[in-house]
Amino acid sequence: MDAQTIIARRIAQELRDGMLVNLGIGIPTLVSKFVPPGVRVYFQSENGLIGTGAPPAEGMHHPLLTDAGGKPVSALPGASTFDSAMSFGLIRGGHLDMTVLGALQVDAAGRLANWMIPGKMVPGMGGAMDLVSGAKRVIVGMQHTAKGQSKIVRQCSLPLTSARPVDLVVTELAVIAFPGGRATLLETAPGVTVGMVREATDAELAVAERVCTMAL
Amino acid sequence: MKTILLKDAAALIPDGASVMIGGFMGVGTPERLLDELVRQGKRNLTVIANDNALPGIGIGKLISAGAVRKTIASHIGLNPETQKKMLAGELEVDLVPQGTLIERIRAGGFGLGGVLTPTGVGTVVEKGKQRIEVEGKPYLLETALRADFALVQAFLADYIGNLYYALTARNFNPVIAMAADTVIVEADNIVPVGVIAPDQVVTPAPVVDYILSHT
Numbered sequence: 001m002d003a004q005t006i007i008a009r010r011i012a013q014e015l016r017d018g019m020l021v022n023l024g025i026g027i028p029t030l031v032s033k034f035v036p037p038g039v040r041v042y043f044q045s046e047n048g049l050i051g052t053g054a055p056p057a058e059g060m061h062h063p064l065l066t067d068a069g070g071k072p073v074s075a076l077p078g079a080s081t082f083d084s085a086m087s088f089g090l091i092r093g094g095h096l097d098m099t100v101l102g103a104l105q106v107d108a109a110g111r112l113a114n115w116m117i118p119g120k121m122v123p124g125m126g127g128a129m130d131l132v133s134g135a136k137r138v139i140v141g142m143q144h145t146a147k148g149q150s151k152i153v154r155q156c157s158l159p160l161t162s163a164r165p166v167d168l169v170v171t172e173l174a175v176i177a178f179p180g181g182r183a184t185l186l187e188t189a190p191g192v193t194v195g196m197v198r199e200a201t202d203a204e205l206a207v208a209e210r211v212c213t214m215a216l
Numbered sequence: 217m218k219t220i221l222l223k224d225a226a227a228l229i230p231d232g233a234s235v236m237i238g239g240f241m242g243v244g245t246p247e248r249l250l251d252e253l254v255r256q257g258k259r260n261l262t263v264i265a266n267d268n269a270l271p272g273i274g275i276g277k278l279i280s281a282g283a284v285r286k287t288i289a290s291h292i293g294l295n296p297e298t299q300k301k302m303l304a305g306e307l308e309v310d311l312v313p314q315g316t317l318i319e320r321i322r323a324g325g326f327g328l329g330g331v332l333t334p335t336g337v338g339t340v341v342e343k344g345k346q347r348i349e350v351e352g353k354p355y356l357l358e359t360a361l362r363a364d365f366a367l368v369q370a371f372l373a374d375y376i377g378n379l380y381y382a383l384t385a386r387n388f389n390p391v392i393a394m395a396a397d398t399v400i401v402e403a404d405n406i407v408p409v410g411v412i413a414p415d416q417v418v419t420p421a422p423v424v425d426y427i428l429s430h431t
Binding site: 045046047048049062063064065066068069070075081082083084085087088091092121122123124125126127128129130133134159160161162163 | 240241242243244266267269270289290291292293294299302309311313314315316318319322333334335336337338339340341371381382383384385386387388389390391418
């Protein structure tokens with residue numbers, strides 16, 4: 001199983017029936033492919049859609065029905081569309097049960113940086129700051145390292161997305177939570193040891209009393 | 217409400233004007249109007265919109281043509297031209313969180329001085345802003361935004377200017393329609409009064425100033 005699939009499958013296990021969920025671009029988008037059987041969730045696209053479905057068959061695209069990346073999607077039965085003020089009212093107002101986002105860095109206390117690299121890449125924060133500030137549960141799905149460097153760092157060197165810490169980080173190696181503001185290893189991927197996760201992690205990492213293996 | 221020819225509508229907008237433009241990555245953007253602004257060689261516009269789309273699409277056309285001096289947006293990452301011009305100092309970019317941007321515009325159109333939002337507290341977005349505590353929770357005071365013009369894309373407009381939007385092309389459109397001195401609408405379809413039932417009207421006719429004629 002490749003890294004992205006491990007991450008997406010594990011995050012999909014956090015979905016509960018009836019949840020309203022927003023998925024960021026990249027790895028988070030893959031989560032929608034692994035919704036557990038019997039679980040029905042509403043996916044929101046922040047450009048103004050609840051009930052986002054898989055892209056329609058080739059040639060059936062509607063030019064006015066897209067996801068937040070401008071890519072064609074379908075609207076599932078029961079879908080609704082609305083303007084951007086409503087969309088972010090849903091996000092900030094406590095109506096969004098879960099958001100899944102990518103990250104550049106997460107610090108030892110769970111604070112996320114995911115919107116700019118000063119002087120290099122300034123795409124803008126889009127909806128990320130509102131999502132992290134407003135969603136009931138914030139999950140980061142990312143590769144554990146980038147160019148050999150740990151993305152789970154002691155302190156973010158990049159500008160923060162929100163002062164609010166995330167709830168869970170899922171990588172191809174581990175599941176990490178932040179109880180009491182401390183990065184804590186909860187699960188490892190199959191074949192990965194606690195030592196290997198520690199080795200790959202720059203931040204100090206507490207270890208849960210019982211570390212489970214991800215049930216993929 | 218008046219109907220107006222494309223070239224006359226674009227001519228209403230002087231160089232240096234502030235312009236709110238509907239659309240999300242080009243979906244729900246009044247393309248004919250933007251093409252005409254490029255053709256008339258507009259300069260020094262301030263463009264307030266969700267994003268800068270892509271080169272060749274929507275607001276991306278204005279950026280590539282050098283029509284824009286400043287943009288206030290939440291995301292510019294998919295338009296390398298914006299990035300290039302920003303780094304070269306040719307284009308001023310003010311990045312605003314998306315939910316904050318739409319609320320600032322809503323406040324501008326709804327007669328409010330601004331809004332209090334938790335978004336951005338403790339980040340670089342807080343710089344230069346007032347932090348206000350309400351019932352123990354910190355918020356940022358984000359001030360209202362208005363513009364000289366709103367360029368709105370609608371799916372249906374009736375003969376008197378009631379508007380209805382389609383699917384995800386709604387996005388910023390009904391909100392900017394409230395927040396500008398002059399509102400110009402480019403509609404995919406112009407229909408008789410009554411085709412849009414009262415319950416289906418999203419933007420009521422009295423806020424619309426001009427509808428682009430189809431010829």
